[in-house]
Amino acid sequence: MDNFKAHLNKFIAVTDEEYVSISSFFEVLKVKKKQSLMLEGEVCRNMYFVVEGCLRKYFINEKGVEHTTQFAIENWWITDTFAYERQIQTDFNIQSVEKSTILVIDFKNHELLLEKHPLMEKYFRIIYQRAYAASERKLRYLTEYSREELYVHFSTLYPWFIQRIPQYLIASFLGFTPEYLSEIKAKLRS
Numbered sequence: 001m002d003n004f005k006a007h008l009n010k011f012i013a014v015t016d017e018e019y020v021s022i023s024s025f026f027e028v029l030k031v032k033k034k035q036s037l038m039l040e041g042e043v044c045r046n047m048y049f050v051v052e053g054c055l056r057k058y059f060i061n062e063k064g065v066e067h068t069t070q071f072a073i074e075n076w077w078i079t080d081t082f083a084y085e086r087q088i089q090t091d092f093n094i095q096s097v098e099k100s101t102i103l104v105i106d107f108k109n110h111e112l113l114l115e116k117h118p119l120m121e122k123y124f125r126i127i128y129q130r131a132y133a134a135s136e137r138k139l140r141y142l143t144e145y146s147r148e149e150l151y152v153h154f155s156t157l158y159p160w161f162i163q164r165i166p167q168y169l170i171a172s173f174l175g176f177t178p179e180y181l182s183e184i185k186a187k188l189r190s
Helices: 002-008 016-023 081-086 107-116 119-144 147-157 159-164 167-174 178-189
Strands: 027-031 036-038 046-052 055-060 066-072 093-096 100-106
Touching (some): 002 016, 036 046, 055 167, 107 119, 119 147
Antiparallel strands (some): 055 066, 055 093
């Protein structure tokens, strides 16, 4: 949990006393590799903060193909924001990619946290702004870059993902088949 305090202090100043109160709104959860945290069709009740490990958000299309839309590693948040804010059924799944330690906050506790600690409003505003900006950039890269350029850009910007996340999940995130990603990697090596 000390990692969470250090993370918060990058955006807002939190005293030890405030941190004890803030952390009381969260549940610490240890999850196994490939454990499901949220399934399509369920009401999205939780937001997840990754203390250690990696989670992913994905959907399964009508052909049964998984499409990863987001990863969350240490100090990143993940949820279906649209469904969470409205407390409705989600169109996504959230699953652990690695054995992970996460902080979980449900919608009710999130609202209580914001009431008790208005400074957290600023924190979440900054987090949402950054997430929105990242989403805008991803959309631009997906439309502007060739598939090879997209992989090169992604692997240059996030080299730790290439080393730590299975290739089939990276392919799913970039909109490729694993076989096509292998072809790109082979072409780049030659």
